[in-house]
Amino acid sequence: MKKYAFISILAAACAFVSCEEVSDKMSSDFPSDYTINYGLRQVLQYDPMNINGIDVVDKFDFFxxxxxxxxxxxxxxxxxxxxxxxxxxxxxxxxxxxxxVECEFDTDALPNELRIKGTDHVIAYFQNGEFSIPFQLDSKQLSYKYTFKEIK
Structure with a gap:
């Protein structure tokens, strides 16, 4: 039993030291100021018959x-x-x-929220590396969602 306790403590210590080294390397290599551009990946239209959505991004040039x-x-x-x-x-x-405009990113909310600073106005939700903006137009039967991915 003592042997397993020692191995567990040793493994935890190694993991702690390894994580500290990786985070130090990432912070020095990664710039603290940069700009991220996002492009529209899809525009999903939802209705009672299509609960998973239909991508309509190619149907309208203005997107x-x-x-x-x-x-x-x-x-x-x-x-x-x-x-x-x-x-x-x-x-x-x-x-x-x-x-x-100034913004703030709330990581306490799930999914994470990107808001206009000092307001409750959510611009987009961040999940799985993408921003999404759900919205409703005039029809109560149809709803939509923009999904943006990073452009490299």
């Missing part, structure tokens, strides 16, 4: 004019710019200021 960009300073998301482009409707039930 290609959407843009979404996040600025990171000191390792934190601080500014965002969402442009609706030529899309004739807004996915938001609130007014989004034109241009770059």
């Amino acid at each position: 290609s004019t959407l843009s979404f960009r996040i600025e990171v300073h000191d390792g934190k998301m601080t500014h965002l710019e969402f442009s609706n482009g030529e899309v004739p409707f807004s996915p938001f039930a609130f007014e989004v200021p034109d241009g770059v």
Whole structure:
């Protein structure tokens, strides 16, 4: 029994030291200020018959004019710019200021939320490495969701 306790303590100590070394290397190699550009991956349309959604991104040319960009300073998301482009409707039930706005990223919420700073206005949800923006238009039977992926 003592043998297993010693091995467990040794393994935990090694794991702790290894994690510390990796995080130190990552922080020195990874820039603290950068910009991430996102492109529209899909626009899902949901209805009672299509609960998994139908991708309609290729059905309308105006979806290609959407843009979404996040600025990171000191390792934190601080500014965002969402442009609706030529899309004739807004996915938001609130007014989004034109241009770059201050934002905050809430990792306590699940999925994580990207909000306009100082408000409860959620711009997008972050999950599985992608941002999504669910929205509703005039029809109560149809709902939609934009999904953005990082553009490299």
